Amino acid sequence: MNDDDLARVLDVVGPRLRDLRKERDLTLAQVSADTGISTSTLSRLESGGRRPTLELLLPLAKVYEVPLDELVDAPRTGDPRVHPAPVTRDGMTVVPLTNDLSGLRAYKFVVPPPEGPLPPADLQTHEGYDWLYVLSGRLLLNLGDQETVLKAGEAAEFDTRMPHAMRNPGPTTAEYLTLFGPQGERMHVRARTVKK
Numbered sequence: 001m002n003d004d005d006l007a008r009v010l011d012v013v014g015p016r017l018r019d020l021r022k023e024r025d026l027t028l029a030q031v032s033a034d035t036g037i038s039t040s041t042l043s044r045l046e047s048g049g050r051r052p053t054l055e056l057l058l059p060l061a062k063v064y065e066v067p068l069d070e071l072v073d074a075p076r077t078g079d080p081r082v083h084p085a086p087v088t089r090d091g092m093t094v095v096p097l098t099n100d101l102s103g104l105r106a107y108k109f110v111v112p113p114p115e116g117p118l119p120p121a122d123l124q125t126h127e128g129y130d131w132l133y134v135l136s137g138r139l140l141l142n143l144g145d146q147e148t149v150l151k152a153g154e155a156a157e158f159d160t161r162m163p164h165a166m167r168n169p170g171p172t173t174a175e176y177l178t179l180f181g182p183q184g185e186r187m188h189v190r191a192r193t194v195k196k
Helices: 003-023 028-035 037-045 054-064
Strands: 085-089 092-096 105-111 128-138 136-141 146-151 157-159 164-167 174-183
Touching: 003 037, 003 054, 003 174, 028 054, 054 128, 054 164, 105 164, 128 136, 128 146
Parallel strands: none
Antiparallel strands: 085 092, 092 105, 105 174, 128 157, 128 174, 136 146, 136 164
């Protein structure tokens, strides 16, 4: 997000907070009592005189019963069921598909093909368990010293404590879904039984 995008997001927070409060027919004093945020701070947030912080926006989102991204007018993803803002870094776009980050999380990744030779894998480790499904293109999955190319329609699952990396070997854009869960919480995939 560049400075212009950040300024645009911050500019809309105040009016959105005011609109949400008025839609619910609440006074600043009532919101203050429910959130523990002073009425003067709430007034400055609504007028743009105070910069919003996560510490201030989280209790407001809870009181107004809206997702945090609705307060900051996050761009739509194109899926009418999902509204978190996509994040693009180094050409790769990550679209969060779940709002609740306390359990299993789902993401869509859109990875452009490499512009030159594929760089070496930057293996990562962290707590958790991952299941991924390739929607289109190809995905090069490194797990420890193993390397596998997954094509559209193929899936993989692994413990993320194992060194791993996912890259697009080309020649087209790769799109894939991931379900990620905390350690010990695994996805359950059932294979359909085929009658003979």
